[in-house]
Amino acid sequence: MLKIELFGDxxxxxxxxxxxxxxLVLRNACLFGVIDVVAGLETVTVLFDLRxxxxxxVRRQIQRLQLSQQTLPTPSIHRIPIRYDGVDLAEVAERCQLTINQVIELHSSAEYRVAMVGFLPGFPYLDGLPVALHLPRRTTPRAKVAAGxxxxxxxxxxxxxxxxxxGWHILGTTPLRLFDSRADPPALLNAGDLVxxxxx
Structure with a gap:
């Protein structure tokens, strides 16, 4: 059951x-008057043109939709090159009671789906991390984490x-550019993509 509330005007x-x-369903449906759909970790914001x-x-349009798997667009698939040279790799292995090679194998063999993009422009939150690698955020965040x-x-x-x-545990780096304000779309990864x- 969807809970739909007014969010501003x-x-x-x-x-x-x-x-x-x-x-994804709402974006794919091209609802009349809707100018953007933004998925978060627990909510979806639907912005519309009051003119x-x-x-x-808009609420009626949403409620009439048949929210079925068949309405979903085919997800974009991205293969992200990564060098496992992160400053926290050894600590992650120790805390998870794994070897470094096991951490790399687990992390690189999983399929991830972009749950949302936020925090920074183009920052993807990827679901699918193997349970053996689940760790809380660092107690003390770093003042600077490098791009990539x-x-x-x-x-x-x-x-x-x-x-x-x-404040996340750094496993490695990628040379890919995830956000370019001059590109269309500017973010390389979008909600629903597979990684x-x-x-x-």
Missing amino acids: SALLITAPQPTQLG LTNARQ SVAIANDQTGIYPQSSPG YFDPN
Whole structure:
């Protein structure tokens, strides 16, 4: 059951058990008057143009949708090159009671799905981290994490698109550019995409 609430003058906030899937369905449906759909970890925000529609009409469109697997677009697949040279790799292995090679094998053999993009422009939250690698965030965040750092926290993997502070455990680095404001779309990864890591 979806919980749909007014979110300001021109948006609806939807609480859903599978927000990534719902976000893809809504985006794919091209609802009249809707200008953007933003999936989060627990909610989906639907923004609409008040010159074309209103909250009641958008709500009705959403409720009429058949939210089935058949309505989902085919996900984009990305293979991310990664060098497992992260400063936290040895500590992660020790805390998870694994060897470094086992950490690399587990992390690189999993299939990940982009749950959402946020925190920084282009920063993907990737679901699919093997249970054996689940660790809470670092007690003390770093003041600076380099762009391209691939890191884990809790049950997710993330990739830092720009240099920034961060509290995730860094396993490695990728040379790929995850965000370019001049590109269309500017983010390399988007909600619903599938991601595989290729060690090099």
